[in-house]
Amino acid sequence: MIRKFSILDIDRIMQLWLEANLDVHYFINKSYWLNHYEMVKQMILDADIYVYEINYKVLGFIGIVDNYIAGIFVDKAYRCQNVGHQLINYIKKDHKYLILSVYQKN
Template identity: 55%
Template sequence: MIREFQISDTQIVMQLWIAGNEDAHSFIAKEYWQANFEEVEKQLLKADTFVYDLNGEIKGFIGLMDEYIAGIFVDKAYRSQGIGRQLLEYVKQLHSTLSLNVYQKNERALRFYRENGFTIVSKQNDEHTGEIEFTMIWNKNKVE
């Protein structure tokens, strides 16, 4: 079941965030994610965040700042089971347009977003990591 994030979810959501970033972005030093942990935790409390709750345990989440998807994270043991897609479909029902940034080297995420109707609109270097990233957009009015 998908539900709104609650303050009591913070610890597990942040564990999913750090583990997911370290796993999906092996091309970026783990220290980068660890150095940003506290700031992301502060931003999490300001974001619109929804969690995937399976029998009382959080297995994934999606965080948005307005119509910008800050990230989708799913517990490694539960990936490729449709949780990320369900979270994405949930927020698609709430918005007519969504955007996000994804690293070029994160091929799995790039493929996932393309399969779910997102298109690349720009390419740039992430000033913090030096990695190439794409900005992608989804629009409800565009036929998928």
């Protein structure tokens, strides 16, 4: 199920954010992510966040600021299982176009 973010999700969202960044962006020093953790936590509160959950466990989320996909993060165990695709399709219903930036090494 996909639903709007609740403040009660913040710890799980940040866990997913940190774990995914450390795993996927292996070419960026771990300290970068740790040093930006609190800033991102505050920024999440200003974005439109939608979470993907199964049995009340958040397994992924997507953040949108206007038409910009600020981030999409999925639990490692659920990557390649269509979670990210479902999140993107969900937000496409309310956006005529979307913008996404990625690291070149991605």
